Amino acid sequence: MTTEVSTEPTRRDFLYIATGAVAAVGAAAVVWPLVSQMNPDASTIAAGAPIEVDLGPVAEGQEIKVFWRGKPIYIMHRSAQQIEEARTVSLSSLPDPQSDQDRTKEGHEQWLVVVGICTHLGCIPMARQGNYNGFFCPCHGSQYDSSGRIRQGPAPANLPVPPYQFVSASKIQIG
């Protein structure tokens, strides 16, 4: 009663191939919107607009945490000693070599702006703790220096620097 479908591709009917191909394209096209809807929606994207932060109230030796796109951003007013430490370490000894000059803005060396999310598995490191006068992550013990660079522990990379610029001597715009 059944007709066995031949296993030889050359003998397959063009009609069957065409139908199967069109159906497969349709199935694939259905997946697209189902996945795409999980991406951030238009209001979330629009809300990720740049924010301005007034640095005036942050005295030397203090830091503040602000939120941009739902991420904590550390803004640290570094002491001369911290800057010194960050600039004298030899780059070759760092797991993720990057100079402090590359991570701060010329003429505003005292300000360190980094995304406060551990590059290991996403916990928030605590500022001014650990062996390097920078950040210490309580989750699995990663240590970052006063430039936010990874020095010790399981984290693979430095704390990222978000896009920002100085709009005046004491005001930055993040994003």
Place this chain on the structure above:
Amino acid sequence: MSGPSTYQPQHKALQWIEQRLPVMNFVHSSFVAYPTPRNLNYWWTFGAILAMMLAVQIITGVVLAMHYTPHADLAFDSIEAIVRDVNYGWMMRNIHAAGASMFFIAVYVHMFRGLYYGSYKEPRELLWILGVIIYLLMMATGFMGYVLPWGQMSFWGATVITNLFSAIPLVGDSIVTLLWGGYSVGNPTLNRFFSLHYLLPFVIVGVVVLHIWAMHVTGQNNPTGVEPKTEKDTVPFTPYATLKDLVGMSAFLLFFSWFIFYMPNYLGEADNYIPANPGVTPPHIVPEWYYLPFYAILRAIPNKLLGVVAMFGAILVLLFLPWLDSCKVRSSRYRPLAKRFFWAFVAVCLLLGWLGAKPAEGVYTVMSQVLTACYFAYFLVVLPVLSRKEKTLPLPNSIADDVLASSSSKGKSLASVAVIAALAGTLVVGASQDAKASAGGNVPPSLEWSFAGPFGTFDRAQLQRGYKVYKEVCSACHSMKYVHYRNLTEPGGPGFTVEQAKAFAAEAAPIKDGPNDSGEMFDRPRRLADPFPSPYPNEAAARFSNGGAAPPDLSVITKARSYERGFPQFLIDLVTQFQEQGPNYVAGVLRGYEDTPPEGFVLPDGAYYNKYYPGHAIKMPQMLMDGVVTYDDGTPNTADQLAKDVTAFLMWAAEPHMEARKRLGLQVMIFLALLTGLLYFTKRRVWANAH
């Protein structure tokens, strides 16, 4: 389900699995080798269509639940956010909302097919009963889903339906309180309905498994109602039935897409675009179209308890059908009298559906009573009597004999399926349109809109002019809280540049933000991400400043207003895609003022006479006169033009993705037409071997 394994996989690894868990044998014996009567017509594909619809509803439902907020204050907003901001959110929502109606169209076809061909008779009684249980679960799920948008119809539908239980003697009121989780329908009600609306579809899946299991034990019925006797009477499920089902499913998707992409609001109520208001009941409460026949039965009986009993009885009587109709001949093909009564019964159901959408008064009540009597008589009198008295026609010897005898009359079936399904579906569906916004008022004139029809698009210049009218006139009293300045730059909109939109935002009233470092709220200029400003801080202030009538938010006003089109116009509208009642009404009201009300009309203090406003006494003064807004593009700024432009702008605001929707719709329709054609010819080629 599984007998001795007849399926031996070739591959070693598969054999290893098969010896421990014979899953492939199960699939093979149930969906490949399973013998299916060779004479099944396209009406039988609705089983597969229903399985598909259940999957569609579950998948889109899970997606929507990712973005929906089940809270009385946020539910309406979150749905607007889904259709405006979530990628393809408008599509997911249209699929899910129209999908519910499609599901019911398919289930009604499936049930009437079972009724016509006697599919509920011995040995398939349990199969039928499981089906009735699925239908009941579907009704409960559909009802709770309709409550979730938390519009006016959601709220008042929930109130009316839950109050049905108050008819139960002694414990009724306690049961209703239990359902509500409060002293009225409110946030707890919404929360539990959301929870149950998510749960019940999976219960349906469970019962569907039992339903299919039962079917595999007894085998499928067929149009002759004669059980298969030899191999000649059947074909293997795959590829024969599978392909035929796929043709049916694909064709059904084509029909479905018409609603998703072109008529998304045709099946819904305009009132549900008004956020729930516990203080005001809409003039006409109508349930979704698929409940209308039962709603008519409820209202036909002038006693609360008896009405509720009759309504539930109308569904529960189906459970006893296998014993009410004891005729040995299954198919109505061989029962000339039963066949006539069947069609009469279909007509009774359709008419009851139509009456369910009519106001419960005068001749409509009498008609409902007569038809309710007919409905019950069919089950309780006609079928029992016929099964004893009717002289049936001779049955064919076997299915194969029947196929040989009737092979000449092939090919009609597909066309008849399409025509009858479309007609029956739309008739009942459209009946619900009758009840919309018919509370007085003349019918506003139908204007020419650039966005009408399948290829309609917005006129950018018109939207820009409309925005100017809104900004300079309407925005003094009306908010548009779902529209953001960023939307003005989006494709398919007025086409302002980012710079222009930024400037509009900056010059608008500032927005409250904060708290700042010292804990204070502060005003800051609006940005692209901010919504249009509201002229009043809250609704009470709006009401106070406007003589007691708060000016409605205009974001979805063109979808929240409608008027009656009447029979048969609403059927024609389905084909011509007429859905501009909202814009016609809004433009009509803006221009419908008359200085002197007609003779005998008493105008209340502080109201104005408007031809098109329901009740004619409107609190809003006439705002659009010739020349109140100056246009920069040289378009004459007559009052008619201003009204038309601002209405077009409001239509875009209500449906910002309309152009994308129609564009994608065209692609999907062409694709599905191609797929349906290919599947049909593949099916023909495969079935050629079986004859």
